[in-house]
Amino acid sequence: MSGAGGGAIGGGVPEERELNVGLLLFLPYRAMEDRIFAALAEAGFDDFTVAQARVMQRIGPDGTRLTDLAEQAQITKQTAGFLVDRLERAGYVERVPDPRDRRARLVRIAARGAAAIPVAEAVVAEVEAEWTGHLGRRRMAQLRETLTRLREITDPYA
Numbered sequence: 172m173s174g175a176g177g178g179a180i181g182g183g184v185p186e187e188r189e190l191n192v193g194l195l196l197f198l199p200y201r202a203m204e205d206r207i208f209a210a211l212a213e214a215g216f217d218d219f220t221v222a223q224a225r226v227m228q229r230i231g232p233d234g235t236r237l238t239d240l241a242e243q244a245q246i247t248k249q250t251a252g253f254l255v256d257r258l259e260r261a262g263y264v265e266r267v268p269d270p271r272d273r274r275a276r277l278v279r280i281a282a283r284g285a286a287a288i289p290v291a292e293a294v295v296a297e298v299e300a301e302w303t304g305h306l307g308r309r310r311m312a313q314l315r316e317t318l319t320r321l322r323e324i325t326d327p328y329a
Contacts, residue, residue: 199302202298203295203298204221206294206297207291208221210294211290211291214290216283216286219258219263220254223257226244226254227258229244230280234269234278236275236278237251237255237278240278243328255278261283262282262283263283263284263287264278264280266278299311
């Protein structure tokens with residue numbers, strides 16, 4: 172069975188059809204994500220899941236409320252709470268009082284999370300350098316500009 176615009180669901184990729192743009196965007200992202208997780212595991216950060224990482228990526232520099240994390244990750248508050256609980260137990264995040272509203276709590280990156288971030292950032296830089304080498308500087312700049320423009324209509328949190 173094929174999805175709209177090409178690309179297979181389940182089976183192989185039909186050779187005569189173009190892949191849809193969504194799949195073309197997903198494949199490089201997933202390749203980068205796999206490399207990041209491999210590097211993190213090698214560095215001793217092997218105790219969190221992709222779902223937890225996607226929540227953790229949305230934590231702002233001063234912390235973020237759980238309800239906002241859930242909304243941005245497009246998951247229920249209960250799921251976000253479960254993921255944050257596991258991240259907190261592993262030392263990647265911490266919950267602290269919100270200085271603007273003492274009744275509320277913020278989820279903030281903790282020491283272990285802060286130590287994992289440079290490992291992930293190094294892999295991102297390495298992959299982007301490889302992609303630049305493959306595409307050339309001009310095309311890579313165009314790709315970044317195009318994706319940034321698409322974010323204007325696809326990311327309500329931009």
